[in-house]
Amino acid sequence: MALEDYKPDMERCSQCSYCKWIPLDQVKSWRFAKGCPSIAYNNFLSYSARGRFAVALSLLNKQSTYTDRVVDVIYKCTTCGSCDVSDKICRYNLEPLEMIQELKIRAVEDGQVLPQHTAVIEHLKKENNMMMAPAAERGDWAKGIDVKIVPAEKAEVLFHAGCSYSYDKDLQETARTALTILQKAGVDIGIMGKEESCCGGRAYDTGYKEEFTQLAEKNIKAWNDAGVKTIVTPCADGYHTLMRLYPKLGANFEVYHTVQYFDRLIKEGKIKLTKTVPMRVTYHDPCHLGRRGEPYVPWEGKEKKVKGQIVIYEPRKPRYNGAWGVYEPPRDILNSIPGVELVEMERIKEYAWCCGAGGGTREAYPEFSNWTATERIEEAKATGAEALVTACPWCERNFIDAVNSLGADMKVLDITDLVKQAI
Amino acid sequence: MTLKKEIYQEFEDIVGKNNISDDLALLDSYRYCLAHTAIHLGPYYRVYTPRGAAVLLPGSVEEVQAIVRLCNKHKLRVKPSSTFWSAWGYPLEDNTVQLDMRRMDRILEIDEKNMYAVVEPHVIGAILQAEAMKLGLNTHIHGPGSSCSCLASATALAGFGPDSMYMGQHSENLLGVEWVMPDGEILRVGAAGSGLDWYTCDGPGPSLKGLVRGGQGTFGGLGVFTKCALKLYPWPGPANLPVEGKPPAYKVKLPDNIRGYTLAFSTWKGWADCCYMIWEAGIGYVAHRQYSMFGRDLKGAMVRILSDHTKTLSDIEEMLKDPEIQKFTKEMQRDFQIVIAGMTPRDIEWQDKVLDKILEETGGWKVKGMLEPDLYNWSLLYMLRLGHKNLNLVYAGGYDGCFGIGGTPDFGTSAPSEGEPERVEQATEFKKEWEKKGNIVAAGGDGMMGGIGGFGGGGHAMWENFTHFDPHDKESTEGTLEFFGATSEFGKQKGWGPGMEKMNDYARWTDGRTTPKEIREKLLSGGGEAFRYQRKFKEAFDPNALGDGYYRTLD
Numbered sequence: 001m002a003l004e005d006y007k008p009d010m011e012r013c014s015q016c017s018y019c020k021w022i023p024l025d026q027v028k029s030w031r032f033a034k035g036c037p038s039i040a041y042n043n044f045l046s047y048s049a050r051g052r053f054a055v056a057l058s059l060l061n062k063q064s065t066y067t068d069r070v071v072d073v074i075y076k077c078t079t080c081g082s083c084d085v086s087d088k089i090c091r092y093n094l095e096p097l098e099m100i101q102e103l104k105i106r107a108v109e110d111g112q113v114l115p116q117h118t119a120v121i122e123h124l125k126k127e128n129n130m131m132m133a134p135a136a137e138r139g140d141w142a143k144g145i146d147v148k149i150v151p152a153e154k155a156e157v158l159f160h161a162g163c164s165y166s167y168d169k170d171l172q173e174t175a176r177t178a179l180t181i182l183q184k185a186g187v188d189i190g191i192m193g194k195e196e197s198c199c200g201g202r203a204y205d206t207g208y209k210e211e212f213t214q215l216a217e218k219n220i221k222a223w224n225d226a227g228v229k230t231i232v233t234p235c236a237d238g239y240h241t242l243m244r245l246y247p248k249l250g251a252n253f254e255v256y257h258t259v260q261y262f263d264r265l266i267k268e269g270k271i272k273l274t275k276t277v278p279m280r281v282t283y284h285d286p287c288h289l290g291r292r293g294e295p296y297v298p299w300e301g302k303e304k305k306v307k308g309q310i311v312i313y314e315p316r317k318p319r320y321n322g323a324w325g326v327y328e329p330p331r332d333i334l335n336s337i338p339g340v341e342l343v344e345m346e347r348i349k350e351y352a353w354c355c356g357a358g359g360g361t362r363e364a365y366p367e368f369s370n371w372t373a374t375e376r377i378e379e380a381k382a383t384g385a386e387a388l389v390t391a392c393p394w395c396e397r398n399f400i401d402a403v404n405s406l407g408a409d410m411k412v413l414d415i416t417d418l419v420k421q422a423i
Numbered sequence: 424m425t426l427k428k429e430i431y432q433e434f435e436d437i438v439g440k441n442n443i444s445d446d447l448a449l450l451d452s453y454r455y456c457l458a459h460t461a462i463h464l465g466p467y468y469r470v471y472t473p474r475g476a477a478v479l480l481p482g483s484v485e486e487v488q489a490i491v492r493l494c495n496k497h498k499l500r501v502k503p504s505s506t507f508w509s510a511w512g513y514p515l516e517d518n519t520v521q522l523d524m525r526r527m528d529r530i531l532e533i534d535e536k537n538m539y540a541v542v543e544p545h546v547i548g549a550i551l552q553a554e555a556m557k558l559g560l561n562t563h564i565h566g567p568g569s570s571c572s573c574l575a576s577a578t579a580l581a582g583f584g585p586d587s588m589y590m591g592q593h594s595e596n597l598l599g600v601e602w603v604m605p606d607g608e609i610l611r612v613g614a615a616g617s618g619l620d621w622y623t624c625d626g627p628g629p630s631l632k633g634l635v636r637g638g639q640g641t642f643g644g645l646g647v648f649t650k651c652a653l654k655l656y657p658w659p660g661p662a663n664l665p666v667e668g669k670p671p672a673y674k675v676k677l678p679d680n681i682r683g684y685t686l687a688f689s690t691w692k693g694w695a696d697c698c699y700m701i702w703e704a705g706i707g708y709v710a711h712r713q714y715s716m717f718g719r720d721l722k723g724a725m726v727r728i729l730s731d732h733t734k735t736l737s738d739i740e741e742m743l744k745d746p747e748i749q750k751f752t753k754e755m756q757r758d759f760q761i762v763i764a765g766m767t768p769r770d771i772e773w774q775d776k777v778l779d780k781i782l783e784e785t786g787g788w789k790v791k792g793m794l795e796p797d798l799y800n801w802s803l804l805y806m807l808r809l810g811h812k813n814l815n816l817v818y819a820g821g822y823d824g825c826f827g828i829g830g831t832p833d834f835g836t837s838a839p840s841e842g843e844p845e846r847v848e849q850a851t852e853f854k855k856e857w858e859k860k861g862n863i864v865a866a867g868g869d870g871m872m873g874g875i876g877g878f879g880g881g882g883h884a885m886w887e888n889f890t891h892f893d894p895h896d897k898e899s900t901e902g903t904l905e906f907f908g909a910t911s912e913f914g915k916q917k918g919w920g921p922g923m924e925k926m927n928d929y930a931r932w933t934d935g936r937t938t939p940k941e942i943r944e945k946l947l948s949g950g951g952e953a954f955r956y957q958r959k960f961k962e963a964f965d966p967n968a969l970g971d972g973y974y975r976t977l978d
Contacts, residue, residue, distance in 0.1 A: 011469075011895040012820030014460050016813040017506055017570055024569045024810030025666050025673040027549040030530055043442070043480050043525055044449055045507065051452035058451035069446035089671040090813040092736040093820070306740050307721070308858060308865045309893045310818045316737040323669040323732045350670055 003056060003106045006099040008303070010057040012311075013094060019049035019083035022351040032346040032379055035082040037354050037372040046073045049083035049096035056103050066112045074107045075114055076368060078361050079205045080287040080354035081322070088321035093303075093311040097292075104207030104359075113207075116364040121208050128197040128215070131167040139193030141165060141172040145179060148190030151226035155190030157182075158228045160242070162235030163198050164393035170400065171393045174414040178234045178258045181419060185270040187261075189232070195222070201241030201288075202394075206360030213249065216241075220251045234258040234416060236286035236392030237358070239326075240293055247296045257289055259391050262419055263329035266336055273422035276339035281418070282385035283330055283342060284376060284399070285352040286392035291322030322350025330391055330415055337422040343383040345376075353379060355395035362398060373402035377410055387411035389418060425450075426476050426520075430497055434479060434520070437489045442480040442526070450474045453521050455513040457935055458821055458894035460813075461567070462510040463926035465907075466821060466892065468900040470935045472513035475502070475521035482526040484601060484609065484649040491647060492607035494520055494969050501605075501969045503647045505544040505572030511580070511642045515930065515937045515971040522647060524572075530554055531650065534620070538655045539598050541621050544574045544648065549810060551653075553663070561658035563590035566874075568812025578602075578648040580640040583885075585711030585760075585806060588702070588876025590656045594636060595879050597624045601650035602635055605965035610635070613652075621652030634960060638953050642930070642973030645965060659766050666804065669732040671811070674800035680765040681708075682775065683803040685793040686782065687758040691836035691845045693785040694757045695884075698832040700781040701761070702881030706774040708764035709806045710875035715758065716815060716889040718866020719851065723752030726793075729814065730801035736817070751792040758790065759875055762806050818864050821894035821903070824872070824887025825910045826850045827923030832884040835871070839917065846919065847871060850888055853913055854906075862902025864891035887923045930973045937972045947977050 021027065022035040034040040038047040045051040046069075055073055058064045077100055084097035107113070120130055127135040139149075141161060148155045159182065165175035182189050200215035223231070231253050233239050239257040246253070265271040285291075297318035304314040327349045334342045347353045356362070356372025377399065380388040388410055390396055399412040425445040426434070435443050444450070453475055458466040476499065481487045487503075494501045503522040504512030514521060528545035535558045540551060548569035551562045565576040565584040573593065576582030578600055582593025590596070599613035599621035610616070612631045613624035624632040637645070660681050668674045688694040701707050717725040724742040728734040734742075742748050763778065765771025782788055793802060805811050815822045835847045843849070847869065855868035870889035877883035892903040907924035914922045929946040932938040938946070947954050958976035961968075 008895045011456070011458075012893070014813060014816040014820050015455060015507065016460065016816070017508070018813060021547075021549070021570065023670060023673065024547075024549040025664070025675075025804055025808050027553045027569075027810075028663055030546075030550045030554055033547075033550050033553070043523070044444060044452070044478065045523065046449045046452040051449075054452035054454070055448045058448045063451055064446075064448035067446055067448065069444060070448045073449065085670055090811055090815075090817055091820070092817065305819075305893075308861045308863060309891060309896070309899050310736060310739065310864055311820075311893065312735075312737040312739070314737075316735065319735050321670050321732075 001098070001102065003102045004060065006095065006102060007057070007060060009094050009096070009099055010053045013050055013053040015050050016090070017048065017050060018086045018089060019096060021086060022082070022347055023086050023089050026351050028346045035086055035351060037080065037356060037375070038077045041368050041371055042076060047076065049087060049100065052077070052100050052103060053096065056099065066110065071107065071112050071114070074103055075360060076365055077359050078354045078356060078372065079359035081292045082351065082354065084320070085291050085322040085350045088319070092319065101205065105209045108207040114364045117206055117360050120363050121203060121211055124198060124203060124211060129163045129167060130198055130202050131163050133167045136194060138166050138196055139191070141175055142179065142191055142193065145176060147179060147183065149193050150190040150228065153190055154227065156188035157230045157232055158223065159189050159191045160199070160231050160233040160238055161191065161196065162233055162238040162393065164397065165234060166196065168393060168397060171396060174393070174416045175234055177420045178416045181271065181416070181423065182232070182261065185265045199238045199241040201237045201245060202360070204241070204245060205358055216246055216249050220246060220249060223253065228253060230254040230256070232256045232258055232261050234393070234414070236289035236293065237394055240288035243293065244296045247298065257326060257391065259330045259333060259415055260326060263332050266333060271419070271423065273337050273419065275422050277337050277418055277421045278339040279387055280341045280343060280385050281334060281387045281389045282345050282380045282383045283334060284355065284380070284388055284390040284395060285325070285327060285349055286390055286395045287352070287354050287358060289391055290325040290327060290352055291350040293326045294320050294322070294324040325350060333415055333419060334389065337418055340418065343385050345379045345383055347379065355398045357394040357398040369398060370402055370405055373398040374406055377402050377406060377408055380410060381408065387413050389413045389415050391415050431477060433493055434477060434490065437486050437493070438479050438481055442482065443477060445477040450478060453478050453513070453523070455510045456894060457510060458900045460509050460816065461823055463823060463923050464928050464931055466823060466894065466900050466903055467933055467935070468897050470933070472510060472935050473515070473517055473519070475514050475519050476517070478521045478523055480523050480526050484603060487522070487603045487647050487649055488607050488609065490520065490522065491603055491605065491969065495607060495967050498967060500971060501647070502971060503643050505575045506547060506570060508567050508571050510927070510931060511973055515973070527649065533558060533560070533655070535560065537620070537622055539621060539652050540655055541650060541652045542573055543650055544572055546573050547571060548573055549808060552808065555655050556658050556660070556664070557662045559658055560655040561590065562653060562655055563587065563593055563596055564809045565593050568809040570812070573653055574648055574651045577651050577653055578636060578640065579642050583874055583877050585713065585809065585874060586709040587874050587878060588710050588881045589708045591654070591879030592877070593653065594640065596654040597632060597651060598622060598654055599624050599652035600635055600648055603647040603649055605646045605967070605969045615652065637957050638950065638975060641970070644970040644972065644974035645961065646970065657766060659764050664804065664808065672730050672732040672801060673804055674797065675804040676800055677803060680768065680771040681762065681803070682771065683760065683762045683799065683806055685755060685758050685760050685790040685802070686787050687755050687790050688785060688787040690786060691757055691847060693787055695832035695836040697781055697785040697787055698875050698881070698884055700785065702876060704777045704781065706763055706777050707761055709762040710759060711806065712759040712872055712875065712886065713806065714760065716870055716872035718864065719756060719869035720752065720867030722755060723748045726798060729811070730798050754792070755790055760802065760806055762803065815889065818891040819893035821892045821900065822889055823907070823924060825890055825907055825922050825924035826888040826914065827885065827926070829885035830883070835884070835886055853910070854888060854890070857906045857909065860902060862892060862899045863906060866891065929975065943972065944977060947975055950975060950977065
């Protein structure tokens, strides 16, 4: 859909400001009541979903034009989807997150781009990754592991490591561990090694739809050619991209995040967690696994009015509001590790606070991105946990950097790391 | 028109460069569409409030003072707003400096023993309630819901809501105000003004509370309120609401000393008698005719949709065909919701027994369908937190209240003369006819929503007949305007007085700007001496006319 297609939403946004907060029913304190990092940091209304509706309408109506401020408003959004959940507490016919994504896409089409983004995107086009690293080194993370390399070898399940795990030296061990655990549990699994490409999801969330589409089509073709049916990824961003965005381009793969796969294997007794890991932990729901990790439901239809002016959709439109995200598998895993005590933060599941790494903000607005992460660290500290556990390398990276900047006494772990300790 | 460069710089020197902007698109996000929320005028299709000259985010009372002084120096208007819920919070004229108070968002104090909180402008109901509950206290949450500023409702509006019967209006709860007057001086009203704690807004000496607030509040039209103290009330429930469920159908299971019911009656007389008897008995924590805002014919289906996360509006047509839902809806025709809260086990048993006795005497009952666990727990949370108030806009994004049948419960529920239907039924039939035209949601005519006790202790009931429309649809918006015009005429002809649909016509006119003087004066003439007195007050306190026409004055 084009930005113009969201004009009804722009005019139907009731300017209620729910988008700024976590769902009001879930507010437990003054300190952790905010939902949208963008307005929490930047303060002007324009940095909320209601404000972005207004800014987009102003641009479409030619009441204003692109300025540095407008570009800042457009891109200084992590696309975490918190606004989307809170808006949909009372509304069934608004799509703020989709509109924000279209606003970014339009800005890119109009040439209103940020140099920090173009540098990454140019590199992505050449080297197929978001990490400014050579494509040839993509498979190095798995060196020394005896694993099938797809498509030369056939495997039932393809392990898609993603850009971050492929290149971030501090995090690579998690990908290696995840792969090894799955192998030991008897999963017939393979990787694409240096032939693996970026999923394109982060490019999409930054507004680079064309680049995303090219990557996605390339990946879909490669996987189809290789006979891939099932994909598992330890990256929440990748999970969302493969689960929600690829089907729109015709993909038809079974997609799992490693936490889902681990959870299943633990419940089937194929992974046995026997060692005690005495640790008080709290779990951070990655946006792309949680509220944005809902399964894709194909829909094509149109708006219709009933009872005079009630806006509905024909056929019934799927509703993405965070209700169906992946919340229980990671918690079930943590609760099944002997010795681990899971304590929840105030903002969890569909109303979790974002880590600050998404939507191109880590690349273009490091200060904002880091502040968002430090807010989460403070929230984690308030639980008394000694470790903040997550299931996304982008979150983990941002949290590690935030902990370092704060000098905080908080471990940051991927859930895989704890599973490994417990086996 | 934006500010001259040198004036902008003067403002920037006060708040810092990150807290001021005159970017046109950004300023457009500080405009309000006059086809939206409870603006009580219009609705006007694609008419917006005027663009501000700049938006500033002050971070302290000193900054507010400095801004107001600068506005005086440069003859600029100033319009503060905290949570920007309705058109009141937006400029009426050009050359207005908009103050977004969101950086002043602290709860400065909760005095547990003396049961009050001191808050800054951007503290919202949900937050104050959550913090108060940890101490066994609760705060009144006003009608627009828990996303809105507590201070704004207490200082700038009347601030009533579903729990007013027990927790008063916010204007009643006001125990002190820090006010940056239109000349930039600070006035602390009440005991705090004498360097004491914030325990009373009246005195020592003559009370200034009434002067500061005016008749119904200043609506942001007379200086800037930067702090206030609000009375808190007992909360006999858990320190944290144990919310469960998937969005948006959140629910709460509370201990047995907090109970919520939907009461329904076979006659409107029984409904009204029940209100009187509840007030007389002194029972009840929250009481409101809430879900009728979805419409008499739709509310049964709507509460089922909203309390079930698998349902959407697309299910409504099918659900309306369900005989069980039809029966459920019919049963709730003359209804209201009540929460009772016992301070002790004996208290809750007594209150419930009294309620049963009242129902027996008034021909009422507790609606069984609303006692099903999912609906029960959903409704309890809804009424206590008011975190779903913007369901007002659920159908298409536009609503406003009309009629505004206020007074004793008898007013709306009785017949003006023998042989006539009750006023509520007349209003219902009137609206139903207009619903047939298709421009407003066909909800069954009766969308009357409002408090069972508009003041502390009860004694007042007020309904507005919710009318839902599509602000994106020209025909719907203009059709709604036409309907509201007819509603006003109907009210006048019937001698019921003006309705809420045009309540703010005195301030903002069809172009989104100040109402022409002759029309304004005519509309405010009913206020007589009070508004003339306010004129004198404005002249004395706001000589440079920084404030706007929302503050009611008559020459």
